[in-house]
Amino acid sequence: VRLGRAMVWAAALGYSLIAATTTPFTLPADVLTAVAIVALAAGVAVRWPWRPRRARARRESSSPSQSVSGHPYLPWCGLVFLLVAWELFNYLAPGTRAEHPTFSSITDAIDRFYLLKTLLFLAWLYLGWAVIASGARRHRTKAEAGS
Amino acid sequence: VSTSTISYVVWALLGAATVLLWALSYVRPGSVAHPGAAVAQLTTRPVVRILFVLGFMWLGWHMFAR
Numbered sequence: 001v002r003l004g005r006a007m008v009w010a011a012a013l014g015y016s017l018i019a020a021t022t023t024p025f026t027l028p029a030d031v032l033t034a035v036a037i038v039a040l041a042a043g044v045a046v047r048w049p050w051r052p053r054r055a056r057a058r059r060e061s062s063s064p065s066q067s068v069s070g071h072p073y074l075p076w077c078g079l080v081f082l083l084v085a086w087e088l089f090n091y092l093a094p095g096t097r098a099e100h101p102t103f104s105s106i107t108d109a110i111d112r113f114y115l116l117k118t119l120l121f122l123a124w125l126y127l128g129w130a131v132i133a134s135g136a137r138r139h140r141t142k143a144e145a146g147s
Numbered sequence: 148v149s150t151s152t153i154s155y156v157v158w159a160l161l162g163a164a165t166v167l168l169w170a171l172s173y174v175r176p177g178s179v180a181h182p183g184a185a186v187a188q189l190t191t192r193p194v195v196r197i198l199f200v201l202g203f204m205w206l207g208w209h210m211f212a213r
Contacts (some may be wrong), residue, residue, distance in 0.1 A: 079165060082164075
């Protein structure tokens with residue numbers, strides 16, 4: 001399992017190293033990004049259940065050993081709200097992009113450095129894998145896993 | 148202090164808040180949900196999970212291909 005995981009990481013790193021050499025608005029950039037997007041779509045189609053059930057997810061996400069107080073998702077909702085609000089404010093604010101940098105302009109600055117762009121691409125691949133894994137987790141219930 | 152500096156400081160604070168929440172999700176899982184659990188909960192709604200994945204795809208396209 002460890003060898004397999006290491007090979008996946010190595011492949012993802014190699015792919016990111018190649019993808020980071022491309023320039024936006026060119027065919028290689030389009031193709032390499034599109035391949036990763038298609039892989040994500042395929043992963044979602046194959047590993048996610050067709051009929052997700054809220055009740056099952058709720059039951060599985062709350063472990064009996066941990067006491068849940070209040071709304072554990074509320075801090076994330078608040079953070080996402082602030083991020084979106086700040087992005088929109090910067091996007092719509094009058095002035096130059098240097099005065100009001102958006103998420104895109106920050107990533108553009110990062111993309112100018114090969115190593116940082118490689119890490120950003122690798123992080124995007126990893127998050128894609130994490131998204132697939134999060135959706136697929138409830139595919140098998142504990143009873144199914146035990147049988 | 149320039150407008151640009153304020154903008155970058157706010158972005159940095161939002162980034163720090165993200166890391167802080169991530170860390171808190173391990174230390175106090177009852178108060179802050181783990182990002183994976185939050186995504187799992189989000190993706191239980193059929194329409195939301197499709198929008199979420201499409202948004203994630205768009206993010207990659209926007210950052211690297213455009």
